[in-house]
Amino acid sequence: MALAAMLAISSFFLFSAHAASSDDFLPCLSRAIPEQLLFTRSSPSFASVLASSVRNPRFLTPATVRPLCIVTPANASHVQAAVVCGRRHGVRLRVRSGGHDYEGLSYRSVRAEEPFAVVDLAGFRSVRVNRRAATVWVDSGATLGELYYAIAKVSGRLAFPAGMCPTVGVGGHLSGGGFGMLLRKHGLATDHVMDATLVDAKGRILDRNAMGRDVFWAIRGGGVGGSFGIVLSWQVKLVAVPPTVTVFTVERSVEQGAVDILAKWQEVAPALPDDLLVRAVVHGQVVSFQSLYLGTCDALLPVMRSRFPVLGLNRTHCNEMTWVQSVAYIYLGADATVEDILNRTAAEDAVFTKATSDYVRQAIAREVWAEIFTGWLAKPDAGLMILEPYGGKIAALPESATPFPHRSGVLYNIQYMNFWEAAGEGASQMAWVRDVYAFMEPHVTKNPRAAYGNYRDLDLGINVVAGGNITSYETGRKWGEKYYKGNFKRLAMAKAEIDPDDYFRNEQSIPPLGMCLVEGINNYGMESFRLCRWDDH
CATH class of the missing domain: 3.40.462.20 (Vanillyl-alcohol Oxidase; Chain A, domain 3)
Known part of the structure; x- marks a missing residue:
């Protein structure tokens, strides 16, 4: 108990020291990111950029807790810089791809006391189709409509089994599982993920092999809200569909x-x-x-x-x-055209x-x-x-x-x-x-009463930050086992592996289980050390 208390207190003071320097966060970003990609609260375009991917105006009121700034990266180095500056100066990051998070947690916070910034991936929207291999590399900021359209331009016999709404961002959709009209034939969207590129809490860019088996498993359905880092792009396997x-x-x-x-x-x-x-x-x-x-x-x-x-x-x-015509028909109506699925906004956004x-x-x-x-x-x-x-x-x-x-x-x-x-x-x-x-x-289902993570609902529970400035695993279980059942514990262990200090977090992010709470150097300044507590609390 004494060791656990010491670790908790030490970790608290480490993060408090960083938080105290959050005023230096924006200058840090400005040194690494072009000013036209950085929107602070005082920027004339801040409000319009914030609103650009808000799908539920319930979270666009004066009472909404807003970010310190919005970063709209043009390349991976800008995302890395945002992570490094955020860690250094005590500002957490929230990640937005399409803005469809049902509780708006990709761009707002329930708690005003913890400063955060938004990394908006709307500019990360490349779709690169390999017809011969029947694969695609797609950036997280692309919409499902943009993905479907690009596939159909290459082949009328290939498709991807994801959701119905064409304005949904690929990043959030794949992070939570993703299902649509092809689910019974081909399963989940995330079942077809082959690789991904992830910026972790240290600012490193990791592929499937570098992030490791457990983390790669975790981001394919358990990564809603960026619990494990910021996924920049995904490689997915396409499926065959008939011409009619x-x-x-x-x-x-x-x-x-x-x-x-x-x-x-x-x-x-x-x-x-x-x-x-x-x-x-x-x-x-x-x-x-x-x-x-x-x-x-x-x-x-x-x-x-x-x-x-x-x-x-x-x-x-x-x-x-054709299959791609059915996407427009089913969601947008009989008069919709295939080009309509490229529209990044929809009438229901208001x-x-x-x-x-x-x-x-x-x-x-x-x-x-x-x-x-x-x-x-x-x-x-x-x-x-x-x-x-x-x-x-x-x-x-x-x-x-x-x-x-x-x-x-x-x-x-x-x-x-x-x-x-x-x-x-x-x-x-x-x-x-x-x-x-x-x-x-x-x-309905019982023990637990199950729910779908991509239909996020804060009524199911909200994280509590416990000792060591780390999200409580026990509190997280209240909502986490509804979304993930017995997989929640493995998700929490993967979180401890990739982000033990719980940098990427929100009101329903995965908490770390098996936590390394303090990292630094010894009194002689010669060796690095990491003190860990492995338990379920």
């Missing part, structure tokens, strides 16, 4: 049997052929069944008639197109939102769905529920294959989301999300 795919959207109201159809969907959708995904968006008194089938309408119709006849799919519902998530392993009873429709979805300020079916390839890998553990036995994921349009409003809409989440507790 089929999409459909079929809406059914309660009067048309939506409750019965949805109850049946729970059992059917996770067990369909892997080439077919049918998701459900539940809003008001209507369920919208949206689908992507890797094939023609002629091949799809017999499958739907035998496996899901209650939906009543017919040829008039089918829309045949809408205030609150969201959270659940996983379902046993089909929810029909009477429960009836109660949801007549009660929760009939409320004046009701939001929506998005149900994504699992099964297929996503369930084929073991839970420990990547930090993302929600695989075999999961029927579907639920995302609860609500919206409002004006600042100062939203209390009833946020209450709806929290109340329906509480109502659903008996019907």
Whole structure:
């Protein structure tokens, strides 16, 4: 106990000395980064650069805790300089690629007492496709739309199995797992990561081999928010798609049997052929069944008639197109063009939102769905529920294959989301999300009640900084095991390996487990030393 206390006190004073010199942080940056890439609070463009990738205006109010500055690096050396200056002068870094973090933690803080800066990777957006090898090197600041477009320009028979929203940044998406309309055929986006370049807390640039097996494992699904460093780019393996795919959207109201159809969907959708995904968006008194089938309408119709006849799919519902056209069609609508997925902003960016998530392993009873429709979805300020079916390839890998553990036995994921349009409003809409989440507790996963890390929700828990100015592992488990289940401990051990001093942290970053708390030189100035405490606290 005496040693632990000594280490905690020593580490506190070491960081306090750095924090005291945070006024020197900006001059340090200015010596290494061109002024046109550095935006301080006094810069005329600071507000516009900050807002440029804010997807949820709920975190763009005068009360929002804002960064000391925003660094918009043009090359890796600028990122390295930001890390070195931040470590030297007691300023932490938050990393933004697309700005879709549901709690805005890539550009804002809940706590005002800890100074931070933002490294905005919007300028890091190169996409380099190798058609022969069916691989891509893509920078973290590229959007999914830019990635999809670049792939389609090279080949109409290659694709990447990531999310539906084209404005999502690649860095955050891959860091959390990433799934979309190809998940049942090809699994998670992060399942296809082959290599990455990472700037660590010492400012080093590391590839897969240099960062080591555990850290490379950790960033592929457990690195939301930059817990392990700043990933500059990713090498991913592409997947094959047919020249023609089929999409459909079929809406059914309660009067048309939506409750019965949805109850049946729970059992059917996770067990369909892997080439077919049918998701459900539940809003008001209507369920919208949206689908992507890797094939023609002629091949799809017999499958739907035998496996899901209650939906009543017919040829008039089918829309045949290329895979990249389906990206625009499904998310942006029937009038959207492929070029529209290159737009880095979207109409929903001006809408205030609150969201959270659940996983379902046993089909929810029909009477429960009836109660949801007549009660929760009939409320004046009701939001929506998005149900994504699992099964297929996503369930084929073991839970420990990547930090993302929600695989075999999961029927579907639920995302609860609500919206409002004006600042100062939203209390009833946020209450709806929290109340329906509480109502659903008996019907979803337990021990832990699981959640998806890319649908971040601070209601699940917030980190507490404990002794030694290190995030508490025990506190982190409260939210961490919901996202990562049994993989959370391995993530914390990887964090201790790459960032033992917990430099990269936020309100839901991975805490280090097995911590080296003090590093320095002995009294004779001749040897370096590192004193470590290996425990679970």
